[in-house]
Amino acid sequence: DAGVIQSPRHEVTEMGQEVTLRCKPISGHNSLFWYRQTMMRGLELLIYFNNNVPIDDSGMPEDRFSAKMPNASFSTLKIQPSEPRDSAVYFCASSFQDRFSGNTIYFGEGSWLTVV
Amino acid sequence: AQSVTQPDIHITVSEGASLELRCNYSYGATPYLFWYVQSPGQGLQLLLKYFSGDTLVQGIKGFEAEFKRSQSSFNLRKPSVHWSDAAEYFCAVLNDYKLSFGAGTTVTVRA
Numbered sequence: 354d355a356g357v358i359q360s361p362r363h364e365v366t367e368m369g370q371e372v373t374l375r376c377k378p379i380s381g382h383n384s385l386f387w388y389r390q391t392m393m394r395g396l397e398l399l400i401y402f403n404n405n406v407p408i409d410d411s412g413m414p415e416d417r418f419s420a421k422m423p424n425a426s427f428s429t430l431k432i433q434p435s436e437p438r439d440s441a442v443y444f445c446a447s448s449f450q451d452r453f454s455g456n457t458i459y460f461g462e463g464s465w466l467t468v469v
Numbered sequence: 470a471q472s473v474t475q476p477d478i479h480i481t482v483s484e485g486a487s488l489e490l491r492c493n494y495s496y497g498a499t500p501y502l503f504w505y506v507q508s509p510g511q512g513l514q515l516l517l518k519y520f521s522g523d524t525l526v527q528g529i530k531g532f533e534a535e536f537k538r539s540q541s542s543f544n545l546r547k548p549s550v551h552w553s554d555a556a557e558y559f560c561a562v563l564n565d566y567k568l569s570f571g572a573g574t575t576v577t578v579r580a
Binding site: 384386395396398401403408409444446450456457458459460461462463465 | 501503505510511512513514515518559563566567568570572573
């Protein structure tokens, strides 16, 4: 079975440019997460969708960041304009949430972003 | 608030030796606990999980972990380490929908 698929795997962009990261969750999963990994802060949750609806976006750093989930099989995380401090690994993850499954969360391979 | 502590930032172990990575959690109810592994340049791979039942859980790649409620711990073990086990290991606790991660332990394997 295909896991969580993210693109691009690596991106180098100039400060001020728009960056769009893409994610295809595991088929049948009803929850999607965007995490960011940095040396300083470790792994932190940016936003959580359930049934395509944003439930918790308290981790989104600022207005430059936005995320959408137009359907159950696709999500985007956009940074506009990008800044060097946004350089990080961005992980998309998905799960099927119900009170019986235990909510195991599966991660993609990550999008490694460098803003110069 | 729930949290996870991994006391060891870096561990070096010889190939073939045993490995134990420590994880302590702070959580009021019975936690859902996970161990993930991240190889260099790779994503997070689930090693094993504990939800309930048997406190000794088996995972992939020969790893196991033991949940000890009295010690609020969920330590990861492997009897004999292979060079390919060199990676960063993360313990995590699930609260509702949110995974809270420890800071990670980097494992170096020497020949």
